């Protein structure tokens with residue numbers, strides 16, 4: 001038997017379980033999952049859309065989350081008491097989420113507030129973080145954000161307090177700050193390994209945004225050189241990138257937005273457009289298959305090995321043991337505070353717009369370079 005026959009048998013078994021469980025089962029799949037996994041999902045989306053779905057669906061008894069660990073954790077926090085959340089592979093973590101933990105963030109918070117005084121800094125934690133950090137934010141009156149709604153989160157924060165601590169992704173924070181017109185000298189980097197994050201007390205007092213020194217290895221792989229090379233090769237092309245890319249790459253792009261924004265951008269682009277995309281390769285490959293009328297290329301090959309850990313075999317195994325294996329459980333006290341921060345995020349309307357350029361839905365045009 002070859003691999004294809006093997007896969008077909010597994011897919012048939014997964015389908016049979018789906019048919020059997022009907023509405024009792026909800027399979028959520030992130031855009032970066034393998035295409036055969038996405039094809040089996042009830043809903044595909046980015047971390048914002050998937051957490052909304054997890055919060056809304058009251059029928060499903062079993063939520064199987066095909067994404068990385070922090071996403072399944074958020075789904076568990078937002079789910080109801082009668083629901084169980086499972087992840088097909090518990091080792092599917094996130095490098096960026098591992099760059100900040102509750103201990104170091106609390107230390108930084110104490111140092112910062114000892115300079116700025118209480119009630120002056122709003123913590124905003126990116127979705128890509130563990131539940132304890134979301135709980136920290138909830139406790140301090142802050143919110144969670146995703147790449148879909150980071151500008152809304154920052155705008156909201158500045159209506160409440162004068163400064164923002166943004167963690168763990170420095171690039172999403174900086175790109176959003178740039179888009180909002182916050183000056184580079186008003187955004188400082190906080191390196192948790194250095195005293196005062198590598199800053200002086202004066203730097204902290206002057207800063208509007210304090211950016212945690214974290215990053216996504218998948219998106220920081222894209223370099224200015226890659227943009228130059230692709231622009232030379234395809235001079236008529238449009239470049240759309242994810243806001244976890246560096247500000248140098250973002251500055252060269254025609255449009256910037258979350259994975260859902262990128263999906264929408266490609267869908268709404270006129271036929272025959274050449275689009276170069278700076279994000280995870282599984283999404284790009286799928287978009288190329290779904291839109292044969294457009295020419296779609298990756299800015300550079302970049303795969304998220306964590307997302308790739310979920311495959312047909314471990315999905316089938318999870319479904320054969322539905323409600324029993326790889327169940328995600330968040331401690332009740334953490335859950336309450338993390339839920340407060342996630343609820344604040346869900347109250348912020350997701351804009352799903354480009355951080356720069358025009359939205360492709362505007363008169364059906366593609367965003368143009370600024």
Ligand code: SF4
Pocket residue numbers: 068093094095096097128216217218219280304305306307
């Ligand atoms: S793409 Fe980056 S941020 Fe997203 S899960 Fe993978 S390592 Fe984490």
